[in-house]
Amino acid sequence: KGIPAFNQGEKEYELSVATANLLYRFTRPECVVQPETTEHVQYIVEQARDVGEDITVKCGGHSYTGFSTADHGLLIDLKRMTAVKLQLSKDKTPTAVKVQAGARWGDVYRTLINGSHRGYVINGGRCPSVGVSGFLLGGGLGPFTRSFGMGSDTVIEATIVTADGKKVTVGKDSPPGSREAELFWALRGAGCGTFGVVTEFKMDVKKLKNKNVVAGRYLWTPTAGVSHHRTMQQILMADWPKEMTIDNNWMLDVKGGKGEMGIRFTIYYDGPKDEFDKLLDEKMTPQPLDGSLSPEDRVKLQLENADQENLIKQLKRRSMPEPSTRFLYESLVLMWDEEARNSLPRPGDNAYQKYSSFCFRTDREEDARAMEEIIRIVTAQQTFFKDEFKTDNASFWVTFIHSGGKATTFSRTETAYPWRECTFHTYITIKWTDKWLEQNATGFLLRMKDILKPYSMNGQASFINFSDAAIAKDHDVAYYGENSARARKVKSVWDKDNYFNWP
Ligand SMILES: Cc1cc2nc3c(=O)[nH]c(=O)nc-3n(C[C@H](O)[C@H](O)[C@H](O)COP(=O)(O)OP(=O)(O)OC[C@H]3O[C@@H](n4cnc5c(N)ncnc54)[C@H](O)[C@@H]3O)c2cc1C
Structure with missing residues (x-):
């Protein structure tokens, strides 16, 4: 049939099975096929099924849990079907x-x-x-x-x-x-x-x-000793218009005993720059300094307000209008550079990675209290992580990906994707380089899962695209809820x- 097929040791085989996540470094299927047409795929499925071979399908290979890696059977790598x-x-x-x-x-x-x-x-x-x-x-x-x-x-x-x-x-x-x-x-x-x-x-x-999109990114490192909780609560709970998307990634990289926490914002806005600036001012208001505050609390709030003011200033300065086409093709690459590097195999520079994900709502009254708790938990766990892995090379990231808006206007059953009311699909990344650290890293992830799970939709929701290594049972219900x-x-x-x- 002329379908490109490769065995272990051949260059195309090795390229198809290569993975950036060292957890899957020895997943080696019996054979790799790279179909070029739908008819090729039909032939492969028929033949494989007849001889009882399992099939695994790979497209971009970005699955967080190695869903497109195979240690047996046939790997169908779709890399030649890109028209x-x-x-x-x-x-x-x-x-x-x-x-x-x-x-x-x-x-x-x-x-x-x-x-x-x-x-x-x-x-x-x-x-x-x-x-x-x-x-x-x-x-x-x-x-x-x-x-x-x-x-x-x-x-x-x-x-x-x-x-x-x-x-x-x-x-x-x-x-x-x-x-x-x-x-x-x-x-x-x-x-x-x-x-x-x-x-x-x-x-x-x-x-x-609009023809232009306002887009930017900024890594905010809150001043040591000054709380970032109120600022983050405002950003996460604000009722942003659907044209505004604000993702934030709480990044902690520990190396050689050192590690500073930073929150990296990536912002996209379908509107003019002056409106974008105005929106930030409107939604991000300083804490009122009323007369009843003790002198200590007053100073505390003044410092928090100053930090927040600086954040807003930087978000405005580091976001700029550009053609939507360039934004999609160029800016997104730069904005998600660190994450992309975690997913693209680069010999000598790969690491072990495990993920867990949650679906957080912000639209009900009780969600404000829950978000305060989530912020408090993540901040506290960063301190524990830094301590537990102080002599290692390890990362703990918590990424809040902004959803909501139009996505909420569909019913939960309109398609199989059920988490319509979710405002932040949030995933935890634990990354490490020393192979003997796996038990500790996994233990940390499982603890985070236990602590944050009650705040996720249905008390267990995970987004399948941020597939989750910490789900203990009933994976289908965790991913598809009542659509399962x-x-x-x-x-x-x-x-x-x-x-x-x-x-
Ligand atoms: C850097 C980075 C950024 C991301 N950003 C986002 C984001 O903004 N939004 C979001 O929703 N997700 C995001 N993700 C998650 C991503 O969408 C999922 O991991 C997705 O499954 C990756 O698709 P893939 O084709 O690259 O992965 P693969 O690993 O190739 O495939 C993922 C799953 O789909 C199956 N599959 C692949 N192709 C086919 C096919 N043709 N037919 C049937 N099954 C198939 C595979 O068998 C596997 O189960 C991101 C992931 C990374 C690493």
């Missing part, structure tokens, strides 16, 4: 995009640059090296989710090779209630390697309000022998 075709209307306006399932977001964003389509976006990932497939099949939380919904909310159609080797196209036009409509429902949130091998997506192109039973039913229709994985 992207933008569909244009008569007046050359982009309307939709067809993407082969091995593409990464950088491949997709390039088409907008090439056509100079300023003001138009495809609702993809923050990090251009993330694979289109893993991102969309898990729901997909993009830089413009607050304006347009989850990435998967803008998928129109998907083509998939199912366990019997058949090619099926499902989408918004599938008759309601049909097997196809149910499969399309499931692929939007519960589709990572579960129902078959997706080979192509068709997505809407979305129009921003329906996704299971879809699985029983399309893959009744459970050939593909179920989380």
Whole structure:
């Protein structure tokens, strides 16, 4: 059939199985295949199934828990299926995009640059090296989710090779209630390697309000001894308009006995720069210094206000307007550089990594109190981490990824992605370099999981795209909530022998 296939030791095999996360360094499937067409994928699935070989699918390889690494069977690496075709209307306006399932977001964003389509976006990932497939099949939380919904909310159609080797196209036009409509429902949130091998997506192109986006990033190191709690509470709980997205990553890197905590902000705003500045001033107000304060409390608040003022000043200075096309193709790469480096294999510079994730709400009265607790817990745990790993080379990051806005306007059951009311998808990264540290690092992550889990939606929610090494049981319920039973039913229709994985 002429399908590129590689055995252990061959360069393409080694490139396909290479991983940045040393936990998966010895995951070596029997063979790697790199199909070039949907027909190739059909042939591979038929043959593998006939001889009882397991299949693992890889697109961008960014899974936090090694879902696309295999230590047996066949690895289907989709790296040769990266074609992207933008569909244009008569007046050359982009309307939709067809993407082969091995593409990464950088491949997709390039088409907008090439056509100079300023003001138009495809609702993809923050990090251009993330694979289109893993991102969309898990729901997909993009830089413009607050304006347009989850990435998967803008998928129109998907083509998939199912366990019997058949090619099926499902989408918004599938008759309601049909097997196809149910499969399309499931692929939007519960589709990572579960129902078959997706080979192509068709997505809407979305129009921003403006041709320029204001974007910036700043690593804030609060002054030693001055609390950052009130400032962070304001940022996390503010009722930002849907055009504003503010992510923040609490980064603590410990090395050689030293380690300073910093909070890195990445901001994207669909609007003019003066409005952006005004919004920061409006939402980030200083603490009132009323006469009833003791002299000590007064000084404390004055220092906190000064720190916050400096933060706002820097966020304004370090954010700038730029064409939306350049933002997607260039700025996102720079903004997510550290995270991308954790995911791209670089011989000699890789580390061990474990992740856990949570879904935090901010829309109810009780959420303000919960957020105060979350901030307090994260801050306290940073001190413990610094102490426990003081002689090591280790990192503890807590990343709050901003969701909400338009994503909340869909019902929990509209697609398989259930965490509609979540405002911050938050994940913990523990990274270390000394192999003998695994038990300590894992122990720390599990402790964090236990402490923060009660604050997550349903008391256990995790976002499948930030897949979680600390879920003890009922993974499907943790990832899909009340949609789990329906996704299971879809699985029983399309893959009744459970050939593909179920989380
Ligand atoms: C640096 C970085 C930034 C990120 N930013 C975001 C973000 O902003 N928003 C967000 O939502 N997520 C984000 N993620 C998470 C990311 O979306 C998920 O890890 C996603 O699963 C990665 O997709 P992938 O194709 O690169 O991964 P892979 O590891 O290749 O695949 C992930 C899963 O999907 C399955 N799969 C892949 N391709 C197919 C296919 N064609 N058919 C069926 N199953 C398939 C795999 O088997 C595996 O189970 C980020 C991750 C990293 C490392």
